[in-house]
Amino acid sequence: MIEKEFFTTIETHYNSQLPFVAYRKPNEGFVKAILQKDGAIHTVNDFTESGFLFSPFDSKKDTILFPLEQSKTISCEYIISSEISNISKLKRKKEASNNSENEQEQHIKLVEQGIKAINEGRFEKVVLSRVEGVPISEENPIEIFQNLLENYPTAFVYLWYHPEIGLWLGATPETLLKIEGQRFKTMSLAGTKKYDDAIEKPWGTKEIDEQQIVTDYIVNNLQDIVRDINVTTPKTIKAGELLHLQSKISGVLKSEHLKLVVETLHPTPAICGLPKIETKSFILNNENYNREFYTGFLGELNIKTSKSRNTNRRNVENNAYSTVKTTSELFVNLRCMQIKNQQAFIYVGGGITKDSNPELEWEETVNKTQTILSVLLN
Numbered sequence: 070m071i072e073k074e075f076f077t078t079i080e081t082h083y084n085s086q087l088p089f090v091a092y093r094k095p096n097e098g099f100v101k102a103i104l105q106k107d108g109a110i111h112t113v114n115d116f117t118e119s120g121f122l123f124s125p126f127d128s129k130k131d132t133i134l135f136p137l138e139q140s141k142t143i144s145c146e147y148i149i150s151s152e153i154s155n156i157s158k159l160k161r162k163k164e165a166s167n168n169s170e171n172e173q174e175q176h177i178k179l180v181e182q183g184i185k186a187i188n189e190g191r192f193e194k195v196v197l198s199r200v201e202g203v204p205i206s207e208e209n210p211i212e213i214f215q216n217l218l219e220n221y222p223t224a225f226v227y228l229w230y231h232p233e234i235g236l237w238l239g240a241t242p243e244t245l246l247k248i249e250g251q252r253f254k255t256m257s258l259a260g261t262k263k264y265d266d267a268i269e270k271p272w273g274t275k276e277i278d279e280q281q282i283v284t285d286y287i288v289n290n291l292q293d294i295v296r297d298i299n300v301t302t303p304k305t306i307k308a309g310e311l312l313h314l315q316s317k318i319s320g321v322l323k324s325e326h327l328k329l330v331v332e333t334l335h336p337t338p339a340i341c342g343l344p345k346i347e348t349k350s351f352i353l354n355n356e357n358y359n360r361e362f363y364t365g366f367l368g369e370l371n372i373k374t375s376k377s378r379n380t381n382r383r384n385v386e387n388n389a390y391s392t393v394k395t396t397s398e399l400f401v402n403l404r405c406m407q408i409k410n411q412q413a414f415i416y417v418g419g420g421i422t423k424d425s426n427p428e429l430e431w432e433e434t435v436n437k438t439q440t441i442l443s444v445l446l447n
């Protein structure tokens with residue numbers, strides 16, 4: 070399918086108010102879409118299903134599925150154009166994103182509560198977040214999606230829509246997991262600073278510690294279900310105009326129960342905290358809004374691909390030499406927004422430790438909001 074046809078097909082589907090997701094995986098040169106044929110709400114029961122899932126932060130709530138057998142899948146090559154200016158941006162109703170003093174005060178208060186709880190020994194790290202609504206006067210989500218595709222080549226970029234649930238977009242740098250056959254990969258991502266023309270600037274102790282907390286949590290919890298675990302030393306990665314610390318973690322799955330793997334990992338201390346139960350309830354009780362799908366996860370669930378083991382032409386023609394692999398690839402829903410009632414709601418947060426400074430934590434959320442808004446708004 071050619072690019073124009075791809076985008077017209079999803080636009081028609083959206084205009085018919087039917088559920089769909091369009092996405093591009095990190096560094097890939099093509100976009101895919103899964104278009105559900107009816108308007109039903111399907112959910113994931115035990116992670117043996119096949120399709121595209123969209124899961125909220127709070128795992129007690131339903132994980133939505135676009136089942137492959139009830140959807141049409143389309144794809145096309147997507148080359149990033151050098152003429153970004155051709156792509157229209159959202160029209161903002163008010164001039165600048167003026168954070169109200171109230172929002173700032175509220176977030177700083179929340180961070181102070183988090184630090185207090187850490188000092189009382191209730192937990193070690195907690196990720197606290199907020200949502201910012203920006204009034205917009207035009208909403209063509211497909212154009213916003215194209216903007217994200219152009220500006221975030223190394224992110225998982227998506228546009229997700231269900232008429233009864235909502236419209237979400239994002240460009241996330243964080244993988245929750247990739248499972249290919251028995252091969253397993255994840256990452257530990259934390260620590261944030263603004264990119265200012267240099268990637269290799271030293272990190273502070275606060276960031277090094279908060280990323281190590283995530284790595285240790287993942288490695289310790291995977292021991293029972295993954296063998297031959299390998300962890301890379303933390304490296305700086307760039308996500309939009311931000312830098313993070315990242316370690317790659319890989320191994321071989323001992324069991325095929327994807328549900329167990331997901332429950333073991335989600336929510337990691339990269340987006341919730343340590344320990345998990347205490348920080349999750351602190352978040353649900355103290356944040357001033359509902360995260361919904363922000364810091365949840367999304368992606369392909371149990372997709373079967375047939376791979377030929379030998380590219381020799383005679384072997385390719387012989388089916389006996391091809392193998393079928395089941396792959397799942399899930400991403401943490403960060404750097405995302407929901408579009409609702411002529412507003413773009415942008416979700417941002419950051420990890421709080423005993424060394425956090427509330428003012429700086431506020432600024433980190435402002436930087437995160439701006440990295441998203443800068444590519445979207447005129």
Ligand SMILES: C=C(O[C@@H]1C=C(C(=O)O)C=C[C@H]1O)C(=O)O
Pocket residue numbers: 196198243258259260261313339340403404416417418419420421437
């Ligand atoms: C919670 C977010 O990001 C997470 C928190 C980070 C941090 O605290 O430095 C960095 C990357 C993510 O693991 C977000 O972007 O909203």
